[in-house]
Structure formats: C-alpha cells, structure tokens
Amino acid sequence: MAGQFSIEPQRVDAPLTQSATFLVLSLVDRPETVRTVRSTLANLENLTKNVSIRDPSASFTCTTGIGSDAWDRLTGLPRPAELHPFPEIKGAAHTAVSTPGDLFFHIRSERRDLCFEFERQLLDCLGDTIVVVDETVGFRYFDLRDLLGFVDGTANPVGRAVPNSTLVAQEEDAAACGGSYIVVQKYVHDLKAWRSLSVEQQEAIIGRTKVENVELDDAPPDHQQAHKSLSTITDENGVEHSILRDNMPFGSPGSSEFGTYFIGYSRRLWVIEQMMQRMFIGSPPGSHDRLLDFSTPLTGTTFFAPSLSFLSSLDPD
Template sequence: MSAGQPVDTGLTRSATFLVFSVLQTDSSMRAVRSVLSSVPDITKNISIRDTNANLTCVVGIGSRAWDSLMRLPRPAELHPFPEVRGAKQTAVSTPGDLLFHIRSERRDMCFELERQLIEKLGDTVQLEDQTVGFRYFDARDLLGFVDGTANPVGPSAISDVVMISEEDENSNATTVGGSYVVVQKYLHDLKAWKALSIEQQEAIIGRTKLDNIELEDADDGQQQSHKTLATIEDASGKEHAVLRDNMPFGSPSTSQYGTYFIAYSRHLWVVEKMMERMFLGNPRGLHDRILDFSTPITGSTFFAPSLSILKRLGD
C-alpha cells in the first residue's frame, strides 16, 4: 500500500487548520502544485529544529479544485460537503479547495509552518478559514467532556479505519493510501450549556463527565445521546469508526468558544451518515441535543492523497 500522509499523528498540544480557495487560473494551479509537492520537505526543514515537537502537516484537496489541480482520476466519493438542514441547526456547506492540518507539541512550530506555506502560496489562494486549536487539560472539549474516546487505537486499527486499500471497492492508483477528510467549525453557547445540571449534560453526551464512562443507550424510538447518534453501522450491523482529531479553540475576551471537528475516514459516507443522524435525528425529529448549544459555521470535504501522489505534483 502507498504510504499515507501523517493522519495518525494523534492529539498534540497545538494545531492549526487552514482552508483556502484556489484561484482558477492555469498559473495558479501550477504554483499550488509546486507548493503542495514541497510540503513534506518544508515540514522536515522546520521539524529538524526540535524533533521532539512532532511537527506534521496533512494536505487535503477539495472537490472543486481536484480535476484542474491534481489531473488524476477523482476519488469515487469526493464531492462538496452536502448541506444537512435540520429542525434545530443546519450543517452548512462552505468553500474549500485546500486544507492544511498542521500539528505539533509547540505552537511556534505550527506558526512557522503556516507562515512559510502562506508565503509560498502568495496570491494564488484566498483564505477561507484559519483556526488555532489547543489541547485542553486531559483531551477535553470546552463543554468539559473527554473528546475522541471512540477513536481506533494502534497503527493497524487506525490504518483499517482511515486508509483506502487496494481491496476497497472503487479504489484506484490515485486513492490507495489516501483518506477522506471532513471539517466543521462549531461555536458553543457555554452560558446556556453551563446552566444545565451535570446529569443533563451527561445524558446529552452519553458519557459521564468526570471519569468518561459510557452510559447505556436509550431504547429504540427515544431520544438518543450524541455518543449513540455518532456511532455508525452499515446494513449488516457492522460498526464503522472514523479517526477524529478535534481541537478546542476560543477567545475568552471575545466570548468565543468552539470545537474544530475533523474526521478522517476511508469511507466518506460514514461521516455523512453521522451528520444526517445528528442534524435530522434518529428517529427523525429527535436531533442531537448537543446542537441546542453548538452551531456549525463551516463545513468542507477534502481528500488527502498518499505521500507519493503529493510529492509527484511538482513534476
């Protein structure tokens, strides 16, 4: 299998998420291809200053730019993020041709990689979103709960969940070793959330707040917790996981508190089914109650090709 990008780096103390649109000109596409092919080398040149900082960068390509930028067969499931309009909230679809997911134990390393990428991209791109995330205590979100508990553990388990293999239906030389990536930026109403009792919060999330113990699922037909709605099974009853690397972000001085949701998967439909269950409800009408306190303001889909594909873009 082709070596994938470092999607399995794991939760670091700092992360930067950059989403760009690419100017649709031949010269811009050539320039962007050159920059993307050099990302592994740029990352290496910065990381050598402190190898313990674990600096990595994953590059994702959006649907609109794929054909003109990559000039390779499209991944079978790649398409724009589909808006999901529920009774309470809408999973919005926002522009995004490029995603850079930068991670490190040091904020300054993330900063330097971001600076060099933006300098090299120049006026070939337009910034759609920039979010700086941080690790909050013992991997908790700003709602106070441990995040990412359902992630697969171990290299082989992560690979099975994240990377497209030669055996996958509709795989090709372009997609083997790659991953689909979905990002959403959520803002939280912490004042309203904190007005709930701990027991009410736990019922919404589906886990205890202090010690992260999973609570029993609701009976069929009743209101389900976030944990249950985010658990996806196929028609045969097989459970399909994704790899999340969510990060809190915020600014107390401006009363902004949020979670940057990012999920890697070998099957895009798994993440999209999760969105349907959360926003439309399962059963329909009983939406995920976390959406009473969390509002998505972005939503974009990308494909992260293998390292070999990425490096060849500059040829």
C-alpha cells in the first residue's frame, strides 16, 4: 500500500514509545497568525530533525493534524472528503462530547526530555498566534496496559495492514492522498468503582482476560456490550475495518487523576465515528459500552494529518 503513494506520509505508524505529549491548540485571530502557522507547519520536518538528532535511538517523531474549522483558513486547498468537526454523540446514559481544536501535535519519544524540548521549540515558533486547549503527557504503563489493568491496542493492524488502515488512497480522495484522519478523546477513569468489580466482571466488560489478554467469545447477554465487540466495525459486505490506536495512560495519584488518552488514526473517518456510535448509543440502541460507566470523555476532536509534502507546500515563502 505504501508504494502507491508518490508522496511521503507522516509517521502515523511510529511505534509506541515510553513517553508522549498530546497537544491541542486553537488559533488566535491576529494578522500574522496564518503566515506564522503555515511557516511553522512547513518547517516541522526540520524542527523534528533538530530534536531527534540529539539521540537517534530515542525514536522521536511528531505527527500533526489540522482541524476542520482551521483547514480552509490555513491551507486554501481542497478539504479531505470526510473532514468535519467531531460530532457530539449523546446516548441514553453517556455523551461523547465535542471540543474545539485547530491544530494537533502527537509528540512521541523514548525520552521525556526530547518531547519537552520539541514542544518548547514548537510553541516558541508559534508564539502568540495560538492558545493551548489541552496538553496531556502520556506514559507507557508496564506491558502496554491501561490504568484499568488491561492490555491496550491489541486489535491494532500490523505490517502491511497498517497503511491499508490508516492512509487515504489516491483513488479515494486525490486531495487527501497519503494523509490520515485523527480522532482524539481524553478519558478519566473512576478507579475506585472499577476496582470494586471482580476480575470476571471487568473481563466481561472489556471482552478479554485481564492477565493473559485472551479474547473472550461473544456470549449474550454477558458479552453483548463488551468493549471489544462494540469497537469492532464491519461494513455491509462483512469486511472488518481496523484503525490504529496509540492510546496512552496519563494521570497523577496525588490529584486522583487516572486516565487514558485515546487517539485513533484511520483511512476512513466513518469507521471511528461508527465505533463511537456503537459505544455511546449501543448496538442495538440502549446497549451502550459498559466501560463508559467507569470512563468519562472530557474532550473529543477530529483532525486530518496531511502528507509531509503537503505540509512543506504551506511555506508562505
């Protein structure tokens, strides 16, 4: 699949690292905003090299996305076919909120200091043309587990399936070729309530065993609303569509904050949106994802990560 692209995609397929920073920004209405932001995005690859060269073994990468409301203003180019603001999804019991965001930066490294340094240089370049909407620092927790104790990202595509699941193809949308849709949500967990459940009850909600990470067979009614089942998307032809998750735990025991930052990369935005519909409204309606009884989303924003060549073309000079 990657060979189909004459342009170079961003590193949406970068491996999960020990540390990550998730940075959501909004544009400020100033005369210099568009020029400054375009210049910064066009220079992003050089800025990344400037930091990554300090330790080539640290797997430093940065992926950036542009929000729906900022796309026309920043690029002046055709919009990706599916790009629109994150829609609020209101179920009978829980709501997937929609929150603002014009720019998104997914900063990853084995070293926290490199993430910190890149963010500092990035914000220096952007100056007073932006405001920080959300800054979340994630960390790798044991063997890829979330703070609920389960392995996260088991359903991710691997190998050649990664670009097939994440990168828009030329025949689908020429203007968005080589890019990827991004959806982010910041969830906080009620660990006290979660820990009051037995391991068997937790496993029924997730759809996998806790220690071995073995998928459980669907067996209504116990597994009808399992997170694993509701987050599996198939089309009308029975073809399953995957997304790439790079979720990370975040939080602070001292402030009693325990959470998961969900980030999904997808070739087709409708796949993630259908996943959210199934989780919050239920399939059938009324049978929502029971994980939401313990995990609450604080944010919800959609972006599009264009190719590196697209970003370079934004250089105002």
